[in-house]
Amino acid sequence: MINIETHIEEExxxxxxEGDVDASSSIHLDEALTELANDDSVKFxxxxxxxxxxxxxxxxxxxxxxxxxxxxxxxxxxxxxLSEKVLNVFQILGLDQLMTIVTDKKEAKEKLHExxx
Amino acid sequence: MISEKGLLRLSxxxxxxxxxxxxxxxxxxxxxEINEADAGITKEIPQLxxxxxxxxxYFFFKIRIQKAESINFIDLLxxxxxxxxxxxxxxxxxxxxxxxxxxxxxMQNPLMVNFFYHINLGAIxxxxxxxxxxxKRLILYQKNxxxxxxxxxxxxxxxxxxxxxxxxxxxxxxxxxxLLGVFILYGLVxxxxxxxxxxxxxxxxxxxxxxxxxxxxxxxxFINNLFGFSQEFNLIMDLLDNVFILSIAGFIFLYALISILxxxxxxxxxxxxxxxxxxxxxxxxxxQSIQKGDSENQVYExxxxxxxxxxxxxxxxxxxxxxxxxYDILKSNITDLKINQVRKSIxxxxxxxxxxxxxxxxxxxxxxxxxxTANLNDPDYGSVLVMPLVIQDRQIGLLVVLKDVSxxxxxxxxxIISSFVNQACISIENFELLTEVLKNERYRxxxxxxxxxxxxxxxxxxxxxxxxxxxxxxxxxxxxxxxYYDFFKTxxxxxxxxxxxxxxxxxxxxxNMSQMKGVFHxxxxxxxxxKAFFTRANHALGHCLExxxxxxxxxxxxxxxxxxISFSRAGHCPGLYFNxxxxxxxxxxxxxxxxxxxxxxxxxxxxxxxxINYNSGDILFLYTDGIIEASNQxxxxxxxxxxxxxxxxxxxxxxxxIQDGLIKYLYDFIGTxxxxxxxxxxxxRFL
Numbered sequence: 001m002i003n004i005e006t007h008i009e010e011e012x013x014x015x016x017x018e019g020d021v022d023a024s025s026s027i028h029l030d031e032a033l034t035e036l037a038n039d040d041s042v043k044f045x046x047x048x049x050x051x052x053x054x055x056x057x058x059x060x061x062x063x064x065x066x067x068x069x070x071x072x073x074x075x076x077x078x079x080x081x082l083s084e085k086v087l088n089v090f091q092i093l094g095l096d097q098l099m100t101i102v103t104d105k106k107e108a109k110e111k112l113h114e115x116x117x
Numbered sequence: 118m119i120s121e122k123g124l125l126r127l128s129x130x131x132x133x134x135x136x137x138x139x140x141x142x143x144x145x146x147x148x149x150e151i152n153e154a155d156a157g158i159t160k161e162i163p164q165l166x167x168x169x170x171x172x173x174x175y176f177f178f179k180i181r182i183q184k185a186e187s188i189n190f191i192d193l194l195x196x197x198x199x200x201x202x203x204x205x206x207x208x209x210x211x212x213x214x215x216x217x218x219x220x221x222x223x224m225q226n227p228l229m230v231n232f233f234y235h236i237n238l239g240a241i242x243x244x245x246x247x248x249x250x251x252x253k254r255l256i257l258y259q260k261n262x263x264x265x266x267x268x269x270x271x272x273x274x275x276x277x278x279x280x281x282x283x284x285x286x287x288x289x290x291x292x293x294x295x296l297l298g299v300f301i302l303y304g305l306v307x308x309x310x311x312x313x314x315x316x317x318x319x320x321x322x323x324x325x326x327x328x329x330x331x332x333x334x335x336x337x338x339f340i341n342n343l344f345g346f347s348q349e350f351n352l353i354m355d356l357l358d359n360v361f362i363l364s365i366a367g368f369i370f371l372y373a374l375i376s377i378l379x380x381x382x383x384x385x386x387x388x389x390x391x392x393x394x395x396x397x398x399x400x401x402x403x404x405q406s407i408q409k410g411d412s413e414n415q416v417y418e419x420x421x422x423x424x425x426x427x428x429x430x431x432x433x434x435x436x437x438x439x440x441x442x443x444y445d446i447l448k449s450n451i452t453d454l455k456i457n458q459v460r461k462s463i464x465x466x467x468x469x470x471x472x473x474x475x476x477x478x479x480x481x482x483x484x485x486x487x488x489x490t491a492n493l494n495d496p497d498y499g500s501v502l503v504m505p506l507v508i509q510d511r512q513i514g515l516l517v518v519l520k521d522v523s524x525x526x527x528x529x530x531x532x533i534i535s536s537f538v539n540q541a542c543i544s545i546e547n548f549e550l551l552t553e554v555l556k557n558e559r560y561r562x563x564x565x566x567x568x569x570x571x572x573x574x575x576x577x578x579x580x581x582x583x584x585x586x587x588x589x590x591x592x593x594x595x596x597x598x599x600x601y602y603d604f605f606k607t608x609x610x611x612x613x614x615x616x617x618x619x620x621x622x623x624x625x626x627x628x629n630m631s632q633m634k635g636v637f638h639x640x641x642x643x644x645x646x647x648k649a650f651f652t653r654a655n656h657a658l659g660h661c662l663e664x665x666x667x668x669x670x671x672x673x674x675x676x677x678x679x680x681x682i683s684f685s686r687a688g689h690c691p692g693l694y695f696n697x698x699x700x701x702x703x704x705x706x707x708x709x710x711x712x713x714x715x716x717x718x719x720x721x722x723x724x725x726x727x728x729i730n731y732n733s734g735d736i737l738f739l740y741t742d743g744i745i746e747a748s749n750q751x752x753x754x755x756x757x758x759x760x761x762x763x764x765x766x767x768x769x770x771x772x773x774x775i776q777d778g779l780i781k782y783l784y785d786f787i788g789t790x791x792x793x794x795x796x797x798x799x800x801x802r803f804l
Contacts, residue, residue, distance in 0.1 A: 023621050057618070057621060057669075061667060064665065064714050067714075089742075092688065092689070093710070093711045094708070094710030094723055095711075097710065098715065
């Protein structure tokens with residue numbers, strides 16, 4: 001089961017991902033990210049992973065596929081609030097070296113603006 | 118056992134013998150009487166022979182005349198008619214003979230008269246018995262237990278009256294009349310079992326009336342003949358004294374008479390019965406047509422034809438829809454031009470808009486059948502009935518039935534058409550489901566082949582070396598999986614081992630896995646170090662993996678010369694290493710990056726190269742994330758700690774035992790053998 005909600009705080013678009021992201025549910029994550037990638041007004045994306053219970057390789061593949069896209073479009077993305085288990089999955093694959101992953105929202109917002117400046 | 122045919126012949130033979138003996142015995146008695154001599158045989162002997170003859174004839178026809186089926190009523194009646202015809206001809210011949218020789222002395226001879234009487238007697242008995250058996254078959258058509266018992270009482274007591282003849286010396290007229298009266302009454306009651314008549318069609322009814330009337334005519338002629346003989350001549354044996362014969366004759370007459378009357382009264386309604394029967398048959402055709410391997414089109418044809426016949430429609434057409442659009446049309450007595458005209462009239466009647474409303478609702482609500490018929494403003498047609506063909510929530514067709522009179526469709530007709538349409542839809546749905554099952558079966562077969570091919574991509578036999586022993590376990594969740602392991606001896610003292618996992622699972626993962634195998638076997642030949650191997654592999658795979666796909670892998674080079682392992686990790690789960698000296702199992706902490714994630718030259722900066730030395734008894738345990746992420750009912754993962762402590766506790770065991778124990782531990786933990794992911798484990802123990 002997966003639940004994805006997007007809302008806007010000032011200039012930041014926040015995607016809340018809740019539940020398990022596996023091969024079938026990763027499609028919804030992909031849809032949400034595509035929508036943001038195609039929206040020219042979007043410059044800052046925060047991924048709220050506090051409710052993310054599990055992510056499969058297919059789910060990681062979705063994040064991975066947007067790294068270059070976002071870089072080209074000058075969109076900044078920060079992931080925060082991952083549980084130790086989920087974070088470990090990102091780390092083992094090496095994605096933590098390509099994406100900004102922080103512990104909480106406050107830090108994430110700081111990181112987003114630090115990158116900007 | 119004697120066959121039926123043998124019994125038939127035997128009874129015929131004995132019947133003829135009995136009749137001949139009867140003739141001889143009677144003539145002998147008569148001769149003795151005339152000459153006032155002692156015949157030496159009693160009067161009971163001919164009676165016995167007559168009874169025997171009757172029983173044998175009875176037995177013969179009982180076998181001969183088959184059971185009544187709805188198709189052979191007329192055949193049965195025809196049989197009676199033809200038997201009667203032959204018997205009549207015999208009697209006519211005898212009469213003709215008497216007529217021609219009426220003046221001659223010969224005819225005054227009682228022996229001669231009695232001889233001819235016996236010919237008549239035999240023929241009449243044959244007719245009576247055979248007709249009686251036919252009547253029995255007709256009465257017992259669609260029998261129930263009660264009817265069967267009533268009939269059997271009748272039949273057996275009739276046969277029992279054959280005994281009566283033996284006691285008639287004291288000829289008690291009142292007993293004779295009484296018995297006759299009882300049997301005729303009993304026969305009258307039985308004569309009202311006429312279920313077979315309902316199954317005759319109009320034409321058959323007329324023929325039945327004719328045949329039955331002829332039976333009555335025969336009977337009259339025969340009985341009249343018997344009376345004639347009885348009155349005119351002195352007979353040694355008079356059939357009219359026989360209760361059995363008279364009762365049967367009476368019964369045959371009554372049944373024929375009542376049948377004729379009932380058929381006559383049934384004539385006007387027979388078309389309705391025929392209609393009902395044809396509806397039932399059509400219904401059967403609709404439900405069976407698919408099973409006989411016909412195509413959907415044949416169901417449509419049967420539907421159109423049966424609906425047409427069921428309501429006596431003037432014209433009809435059946436539109437067959439595909440993806441919501443009409444793509445074919447079956448017509449009955451109507452042209453395309455006319456269809457277009459009529460369609461406009463139907464549009465005006467509001468039926469189409471009613472149907473559209475239901476279609477928009479996906480036919481979730483039941484249709485009000487009365488709203489599907491309307492009167493038309495058309496020169497040729499007065500009324501129309503429109504019935505959609507719906508399977509679940511999609512319309513697969515539209516049946517339009519037209520009549521030249523207004524208000525042509527009553528509730529009954531609408532219901533029968535609706536049932537036809539429903540039955541056709543069920544047939545077609547079954548057909549579709551069956552086709553789908555067959556298709557899926559084919560896919561399953563293909564997958565089985567794919568699974569076999571994929572298994573063959575993994576090493577067939579594991580390497581055995583002086584330096585180490587190896588054990589592997591592989592299980593995929595689907596028919597095909599995305600896990601991969603392999604090894605290659607690059608030199609006498611060097612073995613390269615790879616374990617990998619393709620993102621996603623199932624078919625797409627298995628394709629990428631086979632690419633990984635290709636990459637491994639191409640690059641391993643160059644004897645590269647693990648970092649160079651991954652850099653080139655990433656480059657190669659970057660060109661062929663989809664945007665969202667990646668592969669994690671770990672590459673180990675075991676060098677038995679300096680007892681070392683050098684290795685790199687490309688995003689794969691860190692290897693577990695058991696150090697015997699320390700008695701501890703630990704995961705490697707080297708940096709890494711999955712293949713296909715960074716598709717440019719910067720990839721190499723994410724890859725570390727590490728090297729350790731091994732000692733005898735150490736274990737290198739390689740695995741895929743399926744093992745770590747396997748979770749139990751509570752959602753708890755098997756995890757890294759369970760795996761490492763398992764290895765520590767079981768390090769002394771043989772590789773095979775470690776592997777088997779781990780699999781059991783894992784399955785016990787998740788509580789089922791339904792895999793969520795692919796599992797691979799590779800155990801390398803250094804000797």
